[in-house]
Amino acid sequence: MRSRGVDILEGDLASFEARLKVFGSLWTAVTGHRPEPQDLPVRLFATQDRYHPQDVALLTGEDRDWPELGLRDFRAYDVPVTHREMLRHEPTLLAIESALVELDATVDRPAAPPAPASRRARPASAAPATPGTDDVLELGRGPALPDERRMPVHEQIALHMRAHPERPAVSSGDLTLTYGRLDAWAARLAGELTAAGVTPESRVGVLAEASAAMVAAVLAILRCGAAYVPVDTAHPDRRIDTVLSDAGVAALTVTPATDTRAVAAGLPRVCADPSLLVDETATPEAEAVGVGGDDIAYLIYTSGSTGEPKGVLVGHGELAASTLARRTVYPGEPVFLLVSPLAFDSSVAGLWGTLTAGGHLVVATAQEVRDPALLARLITRHGVTHLLCVPSLYAVLLDAVELTGPAATATLRTVTVAGEPLPEPLMERHFAVHGDAVTLFNEYGPTEATVWASYARFDAPAPVTIGGPVPGTRLYVLDEERRPVPVGVTGELHIGGAGVSRGYHGRPEATERVFLPDPFADAGPDGTPARMYRTGDLVRWNTQGTLDFVGRRDHQVKIRGHRVELGAVEAHLASLPGVREAVVVPNSASTGLLAFALVPGPDQPDAVELRDRLTDLLPEPMVPERITVLAAFPRTVNGKVDRAALIRQGAVA
Template identity: 60%
Template sequence: MDAAGRRELLALGLGDPLPDGAGEPVHTRVAALAADGPDQVAVVCGDDRVTRGELDTWAGRVAARLVAAGVRPGDRVGVLAGRSTAMVAAVLGTVRTGAAYVPVDPANPDERVTAVLADARVSAVVVTAGAEERVAPLGVAVVTADASAVRHEGEVLPPVEPAPGDAAYLIYTSGSTGAPKGVVVEHGQLAASTLARRQVYPGAPVFLLLSPLAFDSSVAGLWGTLTAGGRLVVAGPDEFRDPEALLRLVERHTVTHLLCVPSLYDTLLAAAERLGPHRLASLTTVITAGEALPEALPRRHFASLGATLVNEYGPTEATVWASYRRFRAAGPVDIGGPVPGTRLYVLDDAGRLVPPGITGELHIGGAGVARGYFQNPGATARAFVADPFAGGDARMYRTGDLVRWNRSGGLDFLGRRDNQVKIRGHRVETGAVEAALRACPGVREAVVVPDAAGTRLTGFVVTDAPDELPAVRERLARTLPEAAVPARLHALASFPVTVNGKADRAALAELAERREEPAPREAAAPGPAGDPVAGVRAAWAEVLETSAAVPGDVNFFDLGGHSLLIIRLQDALGRHTGVRPSVVDLFRCSTVDAQAGLVRAGAGADAGAAGTDARAEQARRERLARARRRRVQQGATR
């Protein structure tokens, strides 16, 4: 390219400048807003409502307890907290001390929790009640954020003013060798990313927080809302699993903004179609992120809602987001252009800019580029490199994502250079899972492939003990996050190979799809007047896409089930048994026998009404779906 072409490309990837104040730490801004409006509600979870002033005082007491336990600026503090207002106070209290918070998902197995916190070398852990024993093996100080004495009594520590280069948080992602890999984000980067968010989404939102703290999109909702003077609505421990409960939250709190992975938003729209789109009428902005946005989802969104739809893209290493596409009507899907303060480059293997229409690797520069990987200088040097286009000491992050500039000035996302995948929005490196499989007794070789929808993994192993595969999966579930545990494991005598002698992943992916063909629906069991166990088994076979007999005492999640499949299971049970248990009950009763008990209880209450209601509900949903398809088709022909 000539000089003019280079300048045009650099301008295309340059985000708007950040306004003055980009370096203000998030927690000091939250404290200032608390002083200005102490009586305004800041956080809500269930019936617990906390004002700005109360949250500031509560966080100050958490901070004072941490300092009394020996925490100092520059330390790292683990946060193992359930979905609650106390979770917010725990994070805010930690950063007030000058320490970085290290969030861990309570849903992870104990071994994973311990491994992450040990690797981070935390000096203390903030928990919510009931989690104290889970961190006892670490031998560090523990502060229980929701204890009455912490919330209502004791000294209040004023916020420490950190330097821009001080660490604000440390979030762990999957590592290529099986070990977790921590990304260090500094206060300057967090402040810039959060200010960019307020610039793109002005005003004081009422934001529904769905992500767990250990999922990096929580950073967007948590700090983007609190620093804007908005209200954070935290989905409770049962609510976040149930789309119908989420609809009630949106309606009850007049939620204006939410962020979630596209697959979850699709189930939320399906629930709104059943119960009425008016439940989502308060929404002004819906943000999808974490996985590819299907072309059909914007059409479904705009067929029901008038809210703006935004598709965000960004790795943890770029402080949550780097690009966005705003939709006000259905149209072609891409990941848009740069967020404020960001520079995007599409480069070839020699590090040269490539013109529009040509595929290259996306590199991200600008104010949001993280410090690097904790205690891993080699990985940091490979991924965080000098930015020759900005000059000086500027750096850019090599994403490993393949993209190209399109004619509309946005980026088309084309996939990965390596074997990293997204499973239900969580970044998983298949090499990490394969390493964990190869470490299991009897496993000589392993390959892991994702399904086409990005909802689950299938593992193929060469093993001396194929009968031990259930125990192998159980071992993985104790050490890996849920999204990284293969839904199915299959034993093969050998792997198909490419012409270069390497395992043929494409062939294995095809084999996984063939092995997982769903059982035909015509084989449905009798309704509520028949055998409930047979009906539940038929529903499981449909949702888990298997024709094998389903044992009565095996956990749904041990057979490859996950949170999104539970929602599909709820619908399938309605068809096969005439009873539609709540999502919360299905999580609590997660075997065939236990769910058959739910069916008996529901049928016994009013068997005739249950069957009639289920059939009427199904007919209503089919009418809504037909009407939605007609609206989409009419819109496409205009």
């Protein structure tokens, strides 16, 4: 630290913060109370705002500050071990950690009483919480996948095409394709791709609007033994070119609506034109190219927190495992409403999970997704039974259902929300509208783990959780040294199992940073070491054996030396009367917070009043300096809140 010129107090604070979890664990074991970060009187920064009156106000009793010390002096500095000074003294914290090891070995913590059956979330794994490391690891082990051969998804669909060619497979707009017609169309497109130079292990771009043609195109690409690379038609041409160039695509599939886009100059194009369809259901002569589990099925780009496109490589083995887990959790032959763009990874759940089950995939057009009333009519028209979307889109769909009446969605049996945290008021609205006729699922999972990793099932309103592991998945909640943390302690979620993807295309360093050796799992049959994905998400096991989502590591900010979790502020703001959704961001100087409250109704609460209420709930550094009340949030094409647009709006204001 001396060679780098780091202030010794700031260096100590870094170590101190890493040990706050230790103190919190000991404090909880002794008193039963779990302190929040803002409850702890920590003020060690040697900065100009070190003596800020609002910081000093957080302290109680006589204030004792550290002098400016050198490293050698600091080690020898003697501090009386009182409750307050204990929080500030590194050797004392080390002693606490040693004592905690003995405490965990001897203390008999009483188990929390189980929640009533009618209020309990039912995850994949709900074993009782115990303090031992092995038991905590057991909480995160999902059920074994069914013992069956994991055939590539397009080969599984081909079985349904041969067995039931007359069944409806895909509907979009005014077009409905049976499995037989979809088979014939995909076979013809596969032949055109092969003629255009596509070979096994090639990558083929998909520039297609939400449609039946989009489905036929990706099936055709997989039949060639190639991998599909979806791009979003809502993105500008320059970004699309960046993605296609980075992926190294050999060809591009388009539709009549996208064929005029000035992208991928010089690449061969194959157009999936519905007007050229003939009414044929005969089995094509050409067979699909065989692929193995290690071959890449698709390459999907995610911006993450940096805004820079980053391609995730997903193999046929991971896709087959994830899809098999989905059919295990959601059995039967669904009529599934697909509202996600192909370039959004939740499309994988609806597309392959439905067609491999022999179900009916209803692809909503972009216009239908933008109009909740049209979505409700689509559910009625096709008798949709299953729906998956982000919570914010489901909220506006419920608005339409409340206006038209629940008869519009009478066929629904399952609603799954994913991609964003589930607000508890939305869960309550779901059951107020549907009663117990429609089960609500809350899914969690990054693109890097092939769509999903955990889920919780709700048959009645209950505390929000992301549940337990999906079949074939392992979940670990680890500290900074990658050790499992006890129940109730926040750690970073790591994911292992059959769905962990290959990594990032052309980014070995980025892959190495987050795709790590899994020390808690045996190597594969071929001796390949197990791997796990470091998510960057903070979670904790609760006493019901399910995971509580805490927030993103990169959504933590420091305001005048205080670490603030933006998700915690958002949750408090969203809980206020009249507020449906909230977004909190730091201001341009990172000296305070800006908040945006979504209030769709005509009677909008006063922003000053909302801030006053937060002042009563939160310590001063967590209270936004300004709250803007909006009737609608800007959204990305995936339906998520466009935080960048809100930040720009806040900067202008």
